[in-house]
Amino acid sequence: MAACLLGIFATTASATPASTSRCDSSSSGCHAAGSGATVVASLVSKSSTAATYNVAMTGSAGSVWAVFDGANRLAGGTAASGTFVVDLGKTYNVFAVNGSSPFSYATTSVSPAAPSVEPTVSLDETIPPVTTSDAKASYVGAAAVKLMASDGAGRGVAYIYYSVDGARVHLFTVGMVAQTSFTVPAPLIGTASHTIEFWSQDMAGNVEAHKSATFTVTAPPVLTVATTALSFKATPTTSYSGHKFVFTGKISPSSMASGTRITIWMRKSGQPWRKLGTVYSNGSDNYSYTLYNGSRAHGTYYVRAKYAGNSVYASSYSPYKKVYIK
Numbered sequence: 001m002a003a004c005l006l007g008i009f010a011t012t013a014s015a016t017p018a019s020t021s022r023c024d025s026s027s028s029g030c031h032a033a034g035s036g037a038t039v040v041a042s043l044v045s046k047s048s049t050a051a052t053y054n055v056a057m058t059g060s061a062g063s064v065w066a067v068f069d070g071a072n073r074l075a076g077g078t079a080a081s082g083t084f085v086v087d088l089g090k091t092y093n094v095f096a097v098n099g100s101s102p103f104s105y106a107t108t109s110v111s112p113a114a115p116s117v118e119p120t121v122s123l124d125e126t127i128p129p130v131t132t133s134d135a136k137a138s139y140v141g142a143a144a145v146k147l148m149a150s151d152g153a154g155r156g157v158a159y160i161y162y163s164v165d166g167a168r169v170h171l172f173t174v175g176m177v178a179q180t181s182f183t184v185p186a187p188l189i190g191t192a193s194h195t196i197e198f199w200s201q202d203m204a205g206n207v208e209a210h211k212s213a214t215f216t217v218t219a220p221p222v223l224t225v226a227t228t229a230l231s232f233k234a235t236p237t238t239s240y241s242g243h244k245f246v247f248t249g250k251i252s253p254s255s256m257a258s259g260t261r262i263t264i265w266m267r268k269s270g271q272p273w274r275k276l277g278t279v280y281s282n283g284s285d286n287y288s289y290t291l292y293n294g295s296r297a298h299g300t301y302y303v304r305a306k307y308a309g310n311s312v313y314a315s316s317y318s319p320y321k322k323v324y325i326k
Contacts, residue, residue, distance in 0.1 A: 038057070038058050038106050038108075039055065039056070039057045039058075039065060039094055039095075039096035039106040039107065039108050040055070040056050040057075040058075040108065041053045041054070041055050041094050041108055041110045042054045042055075042056070043110070043112070044083070046088070046112060048088075048115055049087065049088060050085050050086065050087055050088060050112075051085070051086055051087075051088060051110075051112035052083065052084075052085050053083065053084055053085075053086070053110060054081065054082075054083055055067075055077075055081060055082050055083070055084060055094060055096075056080065056081045057080045057081070057096045057106065058080075064076070064077065064078050064096065064097050065077055065082065065094060065095060065096040065097075066094075066095050067084050067086065067092055067093070067094050067095075068092065068093045068094075068095065069086070069090060069092055074086065074092070086110070086112065087112075088112045088113065088114045088115065089112070089113070089114030090111070090112075091109055091110070091111040092109060092110050092111070093107060093108075093109050094107065094108045094109065094110065095107050124152065124153040124154050125154065125155070125204045125206075126204075126206065127152060127153075127154060127206065128200070128201070128202060128206035128207055128208040128209075129149050129150060129151040129152070129154065129157045129178075129200040129201070129202045129206070129208050130149065130150055130151075130152070130200075130208065131147055131148065131149040131160060131198055131199055131200040131208055131211060132147070132148050132149075133145060133146070133147055133148075133196070133198060133211070133213045134146045134148075135196065135213040135215050136215060137215055137216070138215060138216045138217075138218065139184075139186070139215065139216070139217045139218065140186075140217075140218045140220055140221075141186050141217075141218075141219075141220040142183050142184065142185050142186050142217070143183065143184040143186075143194070143215060143217045144181065144182075144183050145181065145182055145183070145184065145196065145213075146179060146180070146181045147160055147162060147172075147179060147180050147181070147198050148178065148179040149174070149178040149179065149200040149208075150178065151178075151202045151203070154202050154203070154204060154206070155202060155203035155204055156174075156178070156202060156203050157174045157178040157200050157201075157202055157203075158173070158174060158200075158201050158202055158203050159171055159172065159173060159174060159200060159201045160172040160174060160178070160179075160180050160198070160199075160200050161198065161199050161200070161201070162180075162182065162196055162197065162198040163196065163197045163198075164182075164184060164194060164195075164196050165194055165195055165196075166195075166197075170182070178200075184196075184217055185217075186217045186218065186219050186220060187217065187218075187219050188219055189219050190218070190219060191216050191217065191218040191219070192216065192217050192218075193214065193215075193216050194214070194215060194216070194217060195212055195213070195214045196212065196213050196214075197210050197211070197212045198210070198211055198212070198213075199211060223311070225309070225310075225311065225312055225313055225314045226253060226255075226312060226313050226314065227253075227314055227316070228251060228252065228253070228256070228307055228309070228313045228314055228315070228316040229251070229252050229316055230249055230250070230251050230262070230305045230306075230307055230316055230317065230318035231249040231250045231318060232247065232248075232249040232303075232304055232305050232318035232319060232320075232321055233247065233248050233249060233321070234246075234247050234303055234321040234323050235247075235248070236323075237321070237322070237323050237324065238323065238324045238325075238326065239293055239323070239324070239325055239326070240293070240325065240326050241293050241294070241295060241296060241298070241325060241326075242293060242294065242295075243292075243293055244290055244291060244292045244293060245290070245291045245293070245303075245323055246288065246289075246290050246291075247264060247288070247289045247290075247291065247303060247305070247321075248286065248287065248288045248289075249262075249286070249287055249305055249318055250281075250284075250285050250286050250287070251281050251285050251287065251307060252285065254285055256281070256285060256313060258280075258281060258282060258283045258285075259280045259281065260280065260281040260285075260307065261278060261279075261280055261307075261308070262278070262279050262280065262281060262287050262305050262306065262307055263275055263276075263277070263278050263279075263305070263306045263308070264276040264277055264278075264279065264289045264291075264303065264304075264305055264306075265303070265304055265305070265306060266291075266301055266302065266303045267301065267302050268297070268299055268300070268301050269299060269300040269301070269302070276289070276291060276303075277289060287305070291303075293325055296325055297325070298325050298326055299324075299325060300322060300323075300324055301322070301323050301324070301325065302320045302321070302322055302323075303320060303321050303323060304317055304318045304319065304320040304321070305317070305318040306318070
């Protein structure tokens with residue numbers, strides 16, 4: 001059988017295909033395509049350099065097969081199935097021929113893709129990084145400054161350095177983000193001028209030339225609030241259990257809005273202050289709170305009003321009043 005597997009594509013003898021051409025179908029000694037003849041090559045596995053295929057034949061093409069790289073025969077077999085291995089990155093033709101008259105053939109091709117090649121990154125190991133600052137010319141209140149460094153095509157930034165007004169150098173070790181921030185406090189009064197010096201070093205040891213930025217920091221404005229006052233009156237000043245006290249007063253200045261919140265506080269002699277409740281001023285800046293004594297213990301009590309204050313008006317307490325429960 002081995003002797004007759006050499007020329008089936010050029011003669012009518014039974015053999016593995018030795019050529020990629022089957023001649024013209026009308027010429028003597030050449031093969032015609034068989035009815036229903038097929039050949040299938042299925043990828044089994046692929047490494048970084050080669051691919052392995054299974055080949056299988058059906059129909060009238062079922063005896064012999066061969067794989068070609070152009071005109072070069074790479075592999076073949078004399079059964080209806082087999083395995084072959086080829087290099088990546090080329091197209092290969094698979095031919096199959098039946099082994100008995102009338103001879104017929106079938107073809108297919110495979111093109112195992114070559115692995116993608118990662119682009120080569122060329123690192124610049126001689127150029128130092130570049131550091132920038134977002135410092136503004138002037139600040140009111142503390143100055144928040146950010147430093148950002150980039151190493152371009154180098155290996156990356158390793159350290160960022162900075163100094164404020166020639167004081168000690170601060171070192172920031174760069175992690176995932178090549179930036180750092182710091183704050184220069186504002187003076188208590190007036191305006192102060194500051195100079196920062198900054199630079200970076202990359203992973204290759206290249207050190208950037210020092211840069212600087214100068215800015216002023218002005219003390220924030222002092223907020224002033226209006227003074228407030230609360231008058232307070234207790235009626236009566238002596239009461240009995242089960243009776244009541246009425247506490248009244250007025251909040252000033254008159255520019256305060258109606259509905260200002262005022263709390264009423266009370267303590268028994270020798271005890272801490274406790275809040276009794278909350279009232280709101282009316283359109284005339286007056287307020288009123290009624291306390292029912294209930295079963296409150298006999299003794300001496302102190303009562304006063306409180307305004308908590310806000311960003312416009314200062315907090316204040318009324319003078320306390322002494323009341324008695326008998």
